[in-house]
Amino acid sequence: MGVAEEVADAVTDGTAGTGGTSGSGAEDAREGGTPGREYRMEELARAAGITVRTVRFYRERGLIPPPRREGRIAWYDDHHLARLRTIAALLERGHTLQGIAELAEAFEKGRDVAELLGIDGPSEETPVRLTPEELADRFAGEVTPENLAAAMEFGYLGTDGDDIVHISRRLLDASATLVRKGVPLVAVMEAGQRIREHADALAELLLSFTLEHAAEHPELTVEELRPLAKSVVEAELSLALDRRLHQA
DNA sequence: ATTCTTACA
DNA sequence: TGTAAGGA
Structure with a gap:
């Protein structure tokens, strides 16, 4: 929670956690300020509003991809930063680190x-x-x-x-x-799959229909038929539903 | 001297 | 996660 709040603060007003205004002259990484840029460990951590240790911790858990290695130094990019922000946001929403790791x-x-x-x-x-x-x-x-x-x-x-x-x-x-x-989402997706199978069959029907008549009627393209097909299918679906409801 | 990792608390 | 110690 503390972490997420700090990130929220950092994102909102551009200042991260413990007043890091020590005059090292390092530039603040602002929101979307420099896409394509690369960050050193400490830069990344500051930009994300967390400590270096935490970044390493996340990396050990596989929550963020490995950095690009140039000899001794590890280079992180916007993807890593975005990931860290995502992790913070998901943590704030009650997700567990373990869950986020699996999600990642x-x-x-x-x-x-x-x-x-x-x-x-x-x-x-x-x-x-x-x-x-x-x-x-x-x-x-x-x-x-x-x-x-x-x-x-x-x-x-x-x-x-x-x-x-x-x-x-x-x-x-x-x-x-x-x-x-x-x-349950699983149930929704499974139903969606079955519907898709039938939709595929309908689409195939439309395609073969088009091909059959393409010779004599060149203006008969699939795209021409799309709105027609849609309204036909919708009408038939309504009628089919009606039949089931009335007979049940 | 700096940057990062390892190990321990 | 903080921090001290050590490698490169």
């Missing part, structure tokens, strides 16, 4: 998924970029390493730099709403 591990594993998300063609679904803290807020108590790994496995979540990216605003909102109402 799952986070590292999904690093390469970012490309999968980035190179998306035209889609109406807008990706949502959010920090680990924001994610923890949206799914209070459900942000476990297991769930995080599963979400990445399913392709809902990826990472971009130090941010997390959800592939779809609407899916994110829907799942967050369900979780807020008490549905």
